Amino acid sequence: xxxxxxxxxxxxxxxxxxxxxxxxxxxxxxxxxxxxxxLSMNLxxxxxxxxxxxxxxxxxxALTVNEQPVVGPGLERVxxxxxxxxxxxxxxxxxxIESTNNFPAGAGIASSASxxxxxxxxxxxxxxxxxxxxxxxxxxxxxxGSASRxxxxxxxxxxxxxxESSVAVSIAPPEYWDLRDVIVVVSQEHKAIGSTGGHHxxxxxxxxxARVAGVENRLKLCREALLARDLAALGPVIEEDAVIMHGxxxxxxxxxxxxxxxxxxxxxxxxxxxxxxxxVYFTIDAGPNVHLICEAADAPxxxxxxxxxxxxxxxxxSGPGGPVRLL
Ligand code: PMV
Numbered sequence: 342x343x344x345x346x347x348x349x350x351x352x353x354x355x356x357x358x359x360x361x362x363x364x365x366x367x368x369x370x371x372x373x374x375x376x377x378x379x380l381s382m383n384l385x386x387x388x389x390x391x392x393x394x395x396x397x398x399x400x401x402x403a404l405t406v407n408e409q410p411v412v413g414p415g416l417e418r419v420x421x422x423x424x425x426x427x428x429x430x431x432x433x434x435x436x437x438i439e440s441t442n443n444f445p446a447g448a449g450i451a452s453s454a455s456x457x458x459x460x461x462x463x464x465x466x467x468x469x470x471x472x473x474x475x476x477x478x479x480x481x482x483x484x485x486g487s488a489s490r491x492x493x494x495x496x497x498x499x500x501x502x503x504x505e506s507s508v509a510v511s512i513a514p515p516e517y518w519d520l521r522d523v524i525v526v527v528s529q530e531h532k533a534i535g536s537t538g539g540h541h542x543x544x545x546x547x548x549x550x551a552r553v554a555g556v557e558n559r560l561k562l563c564r565e566a567l568l569a570r571d572l573a574a575l576g577p578v579i580e581e582d583a584v585i586m587h588g589x590x591x592x593x594x595x596x597x598x599x600x601x602x603x604x605x606x607x608x609x610x611x612x613x614x615x616x617x618x619x620x621v622y623f624t625i626d627a628g629p630n631v632h633l634i635c636e637a638a639d640a641p642x643x644x645x646x647x648x649x650x651x652x653x654x655x656x657x658x659s660g661p662g663g664p665v666r667l668l
Pocket of ligand 1: 363365451453485487625627
């Protein structure tokens, strides 16, 4: 087979996403089958671009992120996804993976979603596979659960289910609603326990079962509010869902406290701005940084005010984004 002897390369671009209804905990850690369905918005202004080159000249898989070599667990996760691709393509060649992000490294914005979405498409294309959206979403899921949601475009829902059926689907295109995520960076430190470790701890919290039991209703409300473009209905649901997830994190064994003092400052400020008539709502992933969700027209005001708060290091604003694509 020609692929065994030649060099094959492809480049893909993907956006990270912010979850409105959070994924936390797995039913199956190896397959990354989530404990609950989730819903997110792709962040169109943030991008990961990844080139995969299969070549017989390499001693093994070699990864760089923003031109820095990555070895250890980071590389192993990439190899897991590439092995699935090699298996499907009947390919045995090692790969060089070069990935760059247009958002600052260490800005506390998770790059694993965009990274594994871009890796899945670039890797599949370089291996000569023509995979449909569901197959790519499934593949990306194996690298990072939330990456399944960075494969389709716009606003995406990731379904629970079996290895076969647990994929993300788009429920509205990016142009459906001109929302903004104003990302308030309050720490650039590397997290002691990342999301993979956190998912393993989720079942140790006595609150996880209650969180999961309530997700279906919150997801329904979130989806309806999104389809109705109703921020006053969407906002309270996303805030509640984020706080419930952090309640699970803080009551895990050992507990995970991702918030710092500045996180709390931003939360209180958001409530204050809302009481003054600015429609803005917060959500927080597995870290201390706060994502402020508002309409495009309010984003400059929100960004300016957030930038004045003590402890805030950086503000990054993004609108909705499209699907993963080949470059
Ligand atoms: O995809 P992971 O394993 O990095 O987990 C993401 C977890 C959260 O960001 C906290 C929630 C989510 O749904 O994105």
